[in-house]
Amino acid sequence: GNSVTQMEGPVTLSEEAFLTINCTYTATGYPSLFWYVQYPGEGLQLLLKATKADDKGSNKGFEATYRKETTSFHLEKGSVQVSDSAVYFCALNSGTYKYIFGTGTRLKVLA
Amino acid sequence: AAGVIQSPRHLIKEKRETATLKCYPIPRHDTVYWYQQGPGQDPQFLISFYEKMQSDKGSIPDRFSAQQFSDYHSELNMSSLELGDSALYFCASSVLTRSYEQYFGPGTRLTVT
Numbered sequence: 001g002n003s004v005t006q007m008e009g010p011v012t013l014s015e016e017a018f019l020t021i022n023c024t025y026t027a028t029g030y031p032s033l034f035w036y037v038q039y040p041g042e043g044l045q046l047l048l049k050a051t052k053a054d055d056k057g058s059n060k061g062f063e064a065t066y067r068k069e070t071t072s073f074h075l076e077k078g079s080v081q082v083s084d085s086a087v088y089f090c091a092l093n094s095g096t097y098k099y100i101f102g103t104g105t106r107l108k109v110l111a
Numbered sequence: 112a113a114g115v116i117q118s119p120r121h122l123i124k125e126k127r128e129t130a131t132l133k134c135y136p137i138p139r140h141d142t143v144y145w146y147q148q149g150p151g152q153d154p155q156f157l158i159s160f161y162e163k164m165q166s167d168k169g170s171i172p173d174r175f176s177a178q179q180f181s182d183y184h185s186e187l188n189m190s191s192l193e194l195g196d197s198a199l200y201f202c203a204s205s206v207l208t209r210s211y212e213q214y215f216g217p218g219t220r221l222t223v224t
Contacts, residue, residue, distance in 0.1 A: 032211040043201060043217035044154070051211065089153060093211040097144065097167035098156035099203075 002027045006090050006102035013109050019077040021105045023064075023090035026071065031094040033057075033066055033073040038087045038104070047075075047088070080109045113137055115216035117202050123222045124192050132187040132219045136204030142166065143185040144213055145177060146201040154201055160185055161207050192223045 007022040025031065035047040035057070048057030053068035062077045073090060090102040116135040124130050136143050142161045146154040147170075156169035160179035171177075174192075179185045183204075189196060199220050203213035 036215075043199075044215040046214070049212070093213075095211065097142070097159040097161075097210055098169055099144075099146075099154070099213060101153040101155075103153045 002031070002092060002094055002100045004090050004092055004100055004102035006088075006105050009087075009104070009106040011105060011107050013080055013107070015082055015109055015111055016079045017109075019075070019080045019084075019107070021075040021088055021090075021107070023073045023075065023102060024071050025073065025090075025092050027092055027094045027100075029094050030068075031092040033064070034091045034093070034099070035062070035064055035073070035075050036089040036091060036101075038089065040086070044089065080107070082109045082111050085109045115202055115204050115214055117200075117216040117219050119219060120217065121220050121222075123224065125224055126192055126194060128192050128223075130189045130192060130221060132189070132200055132202075132221070134185045134187070134202030134204075134216060136183050136185070136202075137214055140204035140206055140214075141183060142205050142207045142210060143179055143183065144203040144205070145171075145185070145187050146203065146215075148199040148201060148218070149195075150198070152198075157187070189221075194223050197221060197223045 032051045034049045036044045048059040050057040050066035056065045144159040145157040148154040157171040177187045199218045202216045205213045
């Protein structure tokens with residue numbers, strides 16, 4: 001079945017450090033891939049998405065490239081800020097009605 | 112832009128009570144999805160509806176039921192509540208032809224005591 005595997009957290013970085021959160025997936029067909037962010041006490045916000053191989057999703061300085069050959073969708077940001085502290089979820093949708101989420105990676109950025 | 116609306120935002124119930132959660136999708140969205148996120152867990156798909164018909168079903172307990180109404184809003188009914196039902200319940204909506212692009216509401220935090 002379809003699944004998403006994320007790197008375990010928490011990830012603790014200093015402000016302005018480079019961020020990578022790994023995400024790999026298993027899916028039949030050609031899924032769409034997403035990164036969602038959840039700030040403390042809040043809901044899920046779509047951060048970025050990619051719907052086909054080699055697409056790059058980007059938003060607010062975050063980027064992720066859909067790599068079909070490695071079945072990956074790693075999230076990157078060149079310089080993190082304290083306000084980026086949140087839980088990040090990688091997710092896929094393979095054309096069905098439901099999203100499959102990874103277990104989430106908690107990011108903590110220190111000033 | 113209009114977003115998905117969920118009510119109430121917070122709900123406290125006792126064991127064996129019932130709860131009803133409401134979801135109002137983005138205008139012109141015809142499909143609604145429900146997810147449950149336990150403490151420290153990833154969201155798990157419960158059920159979805161398109162045009163008032165159930166379109167898919169996930170790990171939804173038999174004690175839960177849901178429906179979608181003619182105005183596309185949806186309600187999740189939960190009976191015989193258990194402590195383990197304490198979670199954040201998300202509703203999402205989409206256009207059916209773009210079910211891969213779901214927009215999530217802020218969630219309802221249910222606490223069962």
